[in-house]
Amino acid sequence: MEGGWLAKGGLLLCLTVSFLLSGKAGAFTINCSGFHQNGVDPAGFQAIFDQKDFRPVTNYSIPMRVNISFTLSAILNVDAQLQLLTSFMWLKLTWHNPFISWDPEECGQIKKLSVTIENLWLPDIFIMESMDVDQTPEGLSAYVAHDGQVVYNRPVRVTSICSLDIFYFPFDQQNCTLTFSSFLYTVEHLLLGMDKEVQEMTSTSRRVARTQGEWELLSISKATPKMSVGSSLFDQILFYVAIRRRPSLYVLNLLVPSGFLVAIDALSFYLPAENENRAPFKITLLLGYNVFLLMMNDLLPASGTPLISVYLALCLALMVASLLETIFITYLLHVATTQPPPVPPWLHTLLLCAPRPANCCPTLPYKLAQGPHLPPAQQPGLKEPGKPEEPVRMAPDQQEAELNQGSGSTGVRLADQWVCLCHMTDAFLFRLYLLFLVSSVITVIALWST
Numbered sequence: 484m485e486g487g488w489l490a491k492g493g494l495l496l497c498l499t500v501s502f503l504l505s506g507k508a509g510a511f512t513i514n515c516s517g518f519h520q521n522g523v524d525p526a527g528f529q530a531i532f533d534q535k536d537f538r539p540v541t542n543y544s545i546p547m548r549v550n551i552s553f554t555l556s557a558i559l560n561v562d563a564q565l566q567l568l569t570s571f572m573w574l575k576l577t578w579h580n581p582f583i584s585w586d587p588e589e590c591g592q593i594k595k596l597s598v599t600i601e602n603l604w605l606p607d608i609f610i611m612e613s614m615d616v617d618q619t620p621e622g623l624s625a626y627v628a629h630d631g632q633v634v635y636n637r638p639v640r641v642t643s644i645c646s647l648d649i650f651y652f653p654f655d656q657q658n659c660t661l662t663f664s665s666f667l668y669t670v671e672h673l674l675l676g677m678d679k680e681v682q683e684m685t686s687t688s689r690r691v692a693r694t695q696g697e698w699e700l701l702s703i704s705k706a707t708p709k710m711s712v713g714s715s716l717f718d719q720i721l722f723y724v725a726i727r728r729r730p731s732l733y734v735l736n737l738l739v740p741s742g743f744l745v746a747i748d749a750l751s752f753y754l755p756a757e758n759e760n761r762a763p764f765k766i767t768l769l770l771g772y773n774v775f776l777l778m779m780n781d782l783l784p785a786s787g788t789p790l791i792s793v794y795l796a797l798c799l800a801l802m803v804a805s806l807l808e809t810i811f812i813t814y815l816l817h818v819a820t821t822q823p824p825p826v827p828p829w830l831h832t833l834l835l836c837a838p839r840p841a842n843c844c845p846t847l848p849y850k851l852a853q854g855p856h857l858p859p860a861q862q863p864g865l866k867e868p869g870k871p872e873e874p875v876r877m878a879p880d881q882q883e884a885e886l887n888q889g890s891g892s893t894g895v896r897l898a899d900q901w902v903c904l905c906h907m908t909d910a911f912l913f914r915l916y917l918l919f920l921v922s923s924v925i926t927v928i929a930l931w932s933t
């Protein structure tokens with residue numbers, strides 16, 4: 484009797500346990516008999532579809548984990564004025580749905596199925612910096628695996644805020660942040676994770692990069708600080724996307740041409756100071772540079788003060804300075820050859836002590852002696868704009884020649900000394916110009932290379 488009771492009790496226990504087990508297994512297992520012959524039976528999945536409004540967990544005190552990774556396939560635009568980065572990425576979200584499970588052995592070796600996302604619960608993962616409405620195409624599907632793993636891939640075009648520093652334009656690097664976080668779920672309900680290393684994401688992104696445009700992806704790094712809003716704590720993953728501009732377009736279109744123009748401007752100091760072509764030449768150069776700046780203005784960032792603007796302004800300033808110098812020297816020469824004031828003693832000592840430019844002073848008496856006869860000989864070869872000035876210039880020259888002939892060798896030596904001073908001033912200012920040019924170019928290059 485007692486044995487019978489025991490046997491009965493044991494049988495009852497066994498039955499209860501097996502019923503419980505089978506009941507539990509039945510609740511989470513999809514009946515997939517006939518999937519391989521008749522296609523997938525929606526009735527098998529109906530229970531899961533009906534549950535899509537709720538977070539799929541069996542124990543509500545255990546947070547669920549969503550894994551995030553993305554492949555940055557293109558950097559479409561970097562807007563320095565609005566401080567926006569537009570990029571294109573393939574976002575991959577992975578999570579576990581414990582209500583989905585089936586036995587692939589029973590189901591014709593089907594291991595994963597695609598299910599339209601309208602029928603599934605989706606985590607609400609947002610990019611905090613995004614300034615655009617979500618333009619995810621409709622009707623996407625997600626893969627569900629027989630063990631409950633859900634993989635949801637979607638293309639995202641992100642227009643995100645990024646604080647851009649364009650001081651080093653066009654040799655600049657930018658570091659933009661993409662913060663992935665859930666809008667609703669706090670850390671008690673949802674945790675974010677990654678199933679890939681950031682290095683892997685970087686190398687995949689580099690490999691699939693669709694645009695070989697202006698920007699080059701340097702690296703992606705991450706940080707995972709929690710964000711607290713009031714009393715709730717949210718999990719988030721910060722991705723730092725470092726990108727670098729390819730500068731060749733700007734170097735070839737902006738830096739090299741303005742460098743050439745400044746070089747020509749510097750070389751134009753070798754045109755003799757007496758030559759009337761020197762000033763018009765510099766004016767033409769200045770005009771040409773202004774037209775160049777006007778045309779290339781679109782290439783420059785629309786806001787901020789990049790170093791390149793300083794460089795271009797510096798080039799312009801050098802050209803203006805050299806034009807002013809030419810005007811000044813021309814005026815000095817004019818004064819020296821028409822009405823030379825008496826030579827003050829300091830000029831005398833200066834001329835005696837200073838290292839004279841060998842090419843100007845010794846030839847001057849010869850030039851001056853020929854002065855009245857030379858200009859008419861040169862006249863036909865000169866440019867037309869020089870013509871109206873010529874009679875005005877000629878008269879004082881002749882006057883002076885007469886004056887010189889009349890007053891003898893003292894007048895020649897007076898003019899000679901003043902002209903010599905002009906040439907020395909010219910040479911000195913040219914050296915100053917070169918010094919300033921070289922030092923400013925070196926400063927700009929040093930700033931760029933840091």
Ligand SMILES: *[C@@H]1O[C@H](CO)[C@@H](O)[C@H](O)[C@H]1NC(C)=O
Nearest residue numbers: 509513514515516517524526
């Ligand atoms: C699975 O569904 C089929 C009909 O679609 C039914 O015949 C079979 O008994 C079910 N199996 C289980 C274990 O419920």
Ligand SMILES: *[C@@H]1O[C@H](CO)[C@@H](O)[C@H](O)[C@H]1NC(C)=O
Nearest residue numbers: 540541542543544545546547
């Ligand atoms: C849910 O998980 C918590 C923490 O692990 C545990 O204490 C609790 O017993 C679980 N509840 C159920 C119903 O399994």
Ligand SMILES: *[C@@H]1O[C@H](CO)[C@@H](O)[C@H](O)[C@H]1NC(C)=O
Nearest residue numbers: 548550577578579676677678
């Ligand atoms: C998320 O990634 C971790 C590894 O980083 C992995 O252990 C876990 O299974 C993944 N979870 C899902 C739902 O894929």
Ligand SMILES: *[C@@H]1O[C@H](CO)[C@@H](O)[C@H](O)[C@H]1NC(C)=O
Nearest residue numbers: 658659701702704723724725
């Ligand atoms: C980008 O900025 C973040 C923090 O501001 C920093 O941790 C990260 O190292 C930076 N990345 C690069 C490549 O400079």
